[in-house]
Amino acid sequence: MSAQGIGLAGFVALLALIALRAPIGLALMIVGGGGLTLIHGWDTMLFVVSQAPVSALSNYTLSTLPMFLFMGVLAVRIGMADAMFTAANTFVGHRPGGLSMASILSCAGFGAVCGTSVATVSTMARIAVPPMLKLGYNSRLAGGSVAAGATLGILIPPSLPLIVYAIITETSIGRLFAAGFLPGLIATLFYMATVWVWLRFRPDYAPLGTRVSWRGRVASLRNIWGIAALFTLVMGGIFVGFFTPTEGAAIGAAGAMLVGVISRRLSMRVFREAIAETVQLSTMILFIVIGISFYEYFLQASRIPNAIVDFVTWMDLSPTGLILLLLAFFVLMGCVLDSIAILFIFTPVVFPLVQQAGFDPVWFGIIMVMVVEFGLLTPPIGMNVFLLSRVTPQISIIDAFAGVMPFVVADILRIALFIVFPGLVLFLPNLLFN
Template structure:
């Protein structure tokens, strides 16, 4: 069997295994080792398993993932989410749609510290949703805002998705984190503007909450300054070259632990649960990474990336035409696949095409994450939608999807803006 036939067979087997609910890391590793063994030999394939596994779990650069996961776990256990929402609500909750704006602001703050979209959506389903419903916000709007706000965790540093992209493509993870700041701020602004437009188009649809006086507003900031200062310290140190990404993760995890203990928000049970949560999540991510690296060796020996590059650059549609096709592919895959699986499966194949066309790899990483954000909320999968449904039992999927529709339109507009103005993503990394 030729290398091309083996490659096609490998992809078919991979998708069959994924349809059978085999974990994506296991599926990619199995196909990668089997295909590599068939073409090169069983001996080298077996050696590859041990070498790749050991190199991945002992690589200093990869330590950024468990450190930031641990930081997020400590922050989540400290109850910061409710304090962020209360602080944001104190300043803007009295305006029409203000609770929605407060939810976006609090989601952004929490996502920036925890780095998890799913955790953000799940947390604010219990924190913000009851408040919005209590003041008469429609169910579709309340759930839609939470789903959209949860996507900010994919872009704002420390982003696990950006870290994995950097590992796969061998890009500077620190620059990728910094590259996500301005696009993340753009996302926050456009989501808030979307809420304002909804309120203007449909008068009476979004009620106003009670107004807080200035002493109450200042008091609400008392509980949130420390976590936000920690985020600024970690990202500022990263941007200033004081920390490597792994060191920044360690400082963040240590800082989150100290803040939680000093504020008496972390009990022994919370610490134990946070350590277990971070360990389990890191183990899952590393399993997928090992599988992806093994699958990458299979792609190398079958020369799939080179052949895909030759095909796509020879289409005659120009660089931006090829980019449009890639974005369309990601939007379709986002309907069917988990975000992390989509990144790990496609980037090794697509990345050589992007570099051959002359696009900036840091900018492309941000573009990929933006499509991942869309995949978190658009049907039929919409991971954040499923998370919200699992927390809020009395809401229908159709209701949540109706609520996120305006934010999907906003995200598509934002994607076009970033494609037309790549400097939004490349300016800060270029200053490092």
């Protein structure tokens, strides 16, 4: 069998292992090591085994992962999400669909310090869905707004998928964080507009809430000082150049502990649990990073990326056609793989195409992460939808999937906007870092 044939067989084997629930890192190592052995023999494979882990883990950017993860885990455990939802509800809760809009706003605000969609949906589902159902909201609207709103956590910095993309492509984390800010804000507005349009057709889905006085609204802002301070300190410091993303991650982790101490919600038990969860998540991701280093060696040996570049060149696609082809592929993969797996497995394959076509790697990273969001909402995996249904059993899985479909339409329109107007993505990083 040719090297490219082994490469294709390895790709199929990788998907099969992941479908069988094998850990992603282990699956990458098995396929990468086995493929290298078939192509170049044992000596090459053993050389890669001795070099790949050290080379993969010596990336300085990796040091941001555990610290940003710790900041997000601690934010969940000291109750920042509750305060964010309460504050958002006082401002928009009295409007049609106000609680759904408040859920979206609180997901965006909480995502600004959490950085992961899974933590956001599991936390906000417990906080926001019961009040909506109690007030008489339709379960589709209640579940859809939380499941979709939680995807904002992987776009608004600090974002775990953006860090993963930066590590794989060696793109500036600071520029990626800056590029994600405006699209995250626009995504929040699109989701809120989706609720408004939905209720124009189905006003019975959401009764009006109680109006809160301006004094009460201002008072609610006192409880979100921790989120505001952390985001301003970390992202503001990175954007204006006071410190690097790695230093910002350390400051964010220390700041989260300080907020917990001041608010008297950080006990030794909470601290130990946060450390344990951070170690578990960090170890899992670093194991995947080692696995992807094996897989990259295998890809280079099989010359699959070169073959893909040659094939796309032969197709003579326009830049727009290439982007649409890649996005359609990512949407398809999102139906069978989770978002982190897509980033780790396919970024090394498609990034040479992106470079050859002359696309800005920062712009493409934001577009790729937004498309990866689809996999969090669409069947058969729909991680956010399944988590929502598990946390809030009052909402069936069918209603939950039906509830996110209007937001998926909003996502398609939003991605089209950023493809037509790439300056919306690149304006802030160009302003701050050039």
